[in-house]
Amino acid sequence: MPELPEVETIVADLRPHLVGRTIVHCELRFPAIVRHPEPERFIDSITGLRIEGVGRRGKFMLIALGAGRMLVVHLGMSGQLRLVDAGVEIENHTHVILDLDDSRQLRYRDPRRFGRMLLGTEEELLTSGTLPKLGPEPIDPTFDADELYKRFRKRRAPLKALLLDQAMVAGVGNIYADESLHRARLRPDRAAGSLSRKSVRRLHESLRDALEAAIRNRGSSVDTYRDAWGEIGNQQESLLVYGRAGEPCFTCGRPLSILRIAGRTTVFCRRCQR
Numbered sequence: 001m002p003e004l005p006e007v008e009t010i011v012a013d014l015r016p017h018l019v020g021r022t023i024v025h026c027e028l029r030f031p032a033i034v035r036h037p038e039p040e041r042f043i044d045s046i047t048g049l050r051i052e053g054v055g056r057r058g059k060f061m062l063i064a065l066g067a068g069r070m071l072v073v074h075l076g077m078s079g080q081l082r083l084v085d086a087g088v089e090i091e092n093h094t095h096v097i098l099d100l101d102d103s104r105q106l107r108y109r110d111p112r113r114f115g116r117m118l119l120g121t122e123e124e125l126l127t128s129g130t131l132p133k134l135g136p137e138p139i140d141p142t143f144d145a146d147e148l149y150k151r152f153r154k155r156r157a158p159l160k161a162l163l164l165d166q167a168m169v170a171g172v173g174n175i176y177a178d179e180s181l182h183r184a185r186l187r188p189d190r191a192a193g194s195l196s197r198k199s200v201r202r203l204h205e206s207l208r209d210a211l212e213a214a215i216r217n218r219g220s221s222v223d224t225y226r227d228a229w230g231e232i233g234n235q236q237e238s239l240l241v242y243g244r245a246g247e248p249c250f251t252c253g254r255p256l257s258i259l260r261i262a263g264r265t266t267v268f269c270r271r272c273q274r
């Protein structure tokens with residue numbers, strides 16, 4: 001599933017190509033991908049709008065369309081947003097095609113169909129419940145370790161579950177939760193409220209390091225993730241624990257253990273993580 005670094009890679013790649021372009025036509029081949037407003041209104045509303053900005057919040061892509069409106073794209077499990085020339089053959093599972101005024105198309109493809117698109121002002125989308133309220137951005141310089149400590153205090157939930165909670169911190173999924181806990185030498189099943197300030201500082205730094213390293217490497221293609229040009233990322237080559245259950249820990253050599261937390265497979269080292 002694309003997480004913060006994967007979405008950030010796509011956003012940064014698309015921004016210079018999309019800003020200033022106008023959406024001249026919209027085709028919904030699988031209308032249920034649009035969750036707000038009604039698909040017909042979505043098509044009417046988006047046609048003719050000029051793209052003013054391309055940003056990200058958590059795992060959501062935010063395409064600013066003037067007057068406070070935005071197109072929100074969430075890639076779900078297997079979503080891919082690609083910019084291609086209009087003549088390029090349309091792949092299977094392409095659900096949305098936005099024609100731009102430079103004869104290119106922004107295409108949304110999603111074999112598993114867990115992704116979604118929304119159109120509206122932030123207020124409208126929050127009110128309709130289609131856009132969830134998100135916690136702070138873990139790589140935002142104003143989000144410090146004290147803030148994370150306050151959020152963890154008195155919480156009995158396991159660390160891993162809280163890292164996955166988008167209202168706690170935005171953008172972290174299974175890959176970077178496991179990676180940052182390993183870097184911080186903390187067990188994923190430890191109660192969040194049991195951490196000392198010092199341990200929280202270590203986790204805060206590890207989280208940022210894991211995400212920034214992945215952004216530099218253009219994301220992890222552990223499954224179907226592709227960038228805006230259809231290319232894979234490189235971070236999967238450098239992952240320390242994700243997907244490595246039973247393989248030796250790079251630090252101590254002991255086989256990595258597996259646990260299920262919050263319904264998700266969790267890999268960690270019993271010796272290095274406490």
Ligand SMILES: [Zn+2]
Pocket residue numbers: 249250251252253254269270271272273
């Ligand atoms: Zn180890």
